[in-house]
Ligand SMILES: *[C@@H]1O[C@H](CO)[C@@H](O)[C@H](O)[C@H]1NC(C)=O
């Protein structure tokens with residue numbers, strides 16, 4: 001048998017075996033990290049995706065929804081962690097309203113879908129444009145036809161609809177603010193009818209103090225928290241200047257150095273205890289859809305602890321990522337679980353805080369079924385990367401071997 005025939009045979013055998021592996025579950029029965037062919041194979045809250053850059057070559061079910069937090073109304077707002085999308089509006093495939101667009105994208109689904117999947121922090125870049133306020137992904141504070149996305153009002157209306165339909169949910173906006181028009185952003189809020197939900201500046205905490213509880217915020221309908229990057233807006237429009245209330249680490253590539261968590265220039269030091277909210281960024285300067293799954297996995301999970309340590313032993317409240325659904329398993333959702341679990345009870349998931357039987361214990365694998373609790377502590381060593389990878393390897397070592405053989409043979413032939 002020639003090397004070519006051998007290679008071809010191996011290829012065929014491998015693909016047949018792969019198909020068999022994929023067929024082990026289907027029609028909504030596949031669980032976290034199970035092999036799958038399409039989203040509909042996976043159980044609710046999961047989607048079917050691969051992560052070639054992390055070695056997850058065959059699609060598996062990964063999380064696409066945040067854990068619904070139970071029993072948090074008695075907690076101060078700053079004792080809860082919320083999944084946050086970086087440039088929430090820079091959505092792949094967004095209609096081009098002002099001609100061809102040339103800019104970076106950071107997300108893949110609508111702001112409404114993001115909210116429905118459990119995203120509670122939105123980063124929005126607002127610019128003066130077309131005698132209005134627009135969301136743009138631009139530079140030099142100037143929105144161009146090629147960098148525009150949509151009028152800010154459109155997105156604020158989506159948020160408004162979500163707040164109306166979900167009366168116990170709280171959404172936080174981080175506005176990268178290039179708007180100079182007098183009352184520009186306030187006018188957008190007014191036009192959307194969203195003012196009734198604004199958390200009043202006067203009720204934001206004094207330095208070093210806790211925020212009101214989640215329950216108080218819900219009762220008072222203070223369910224839209226807004227921060228601006230422009231300090232003057234706090235005096236002129238009553239919009240809180242972000243770094244008067246939030247400590248934030250460096251964004252982009254400089255923020256991805258393992259083990260380090262430096263503050264961004266505008267922020268207090270991470271270890272300042274003046275601000276009780278912490279925003280942790282974890283994304284590259286240039287977003288790449290297909291490699292973000294690697295970022296939103298073990299590296300992100302580990303970096304939570306780095307920022308905790310750098311922030312005087314405080315866990316982040318907002319975890320900001322690109323392409324928030326991309327991962328190798330638990331992804332950013334499991335990272336947020338770790339933040340909430342650690343803040344609430346020292347476990348790696350808020351589910352553990354609700355189900356554990358004794359203080360100081362985190363439920364083990366046997367007491368938390370992966371089928372019903374994809375966030376169980378038991379799966380934690382592998383929030384994304386390693387978990388998924390090792391599981392896939394275990395399930396089909398021979399497939400990996402055959403694939404490798406195939407690859408080697410084909411290379412040999414071509415060489
Ligand atoms: C706080 O952080 C800054 C900047 O990282 C560092 O220079 C300083 O030593 C830290 N202070 C304490 C008390 O750890």
Ligand SMILES: *[C@@H]1O[C@H](CO)[C@@H](O)[C@H](O)[C@H]1NC(C)=O
Nearest residue numbers: 070071072074075353354355
């Ligand atoms: C909810 O929180 C309260 C106060 O922290 C606690 O006493 C109670 O046991 C919690 N309930 C559940 C179901 O965990």
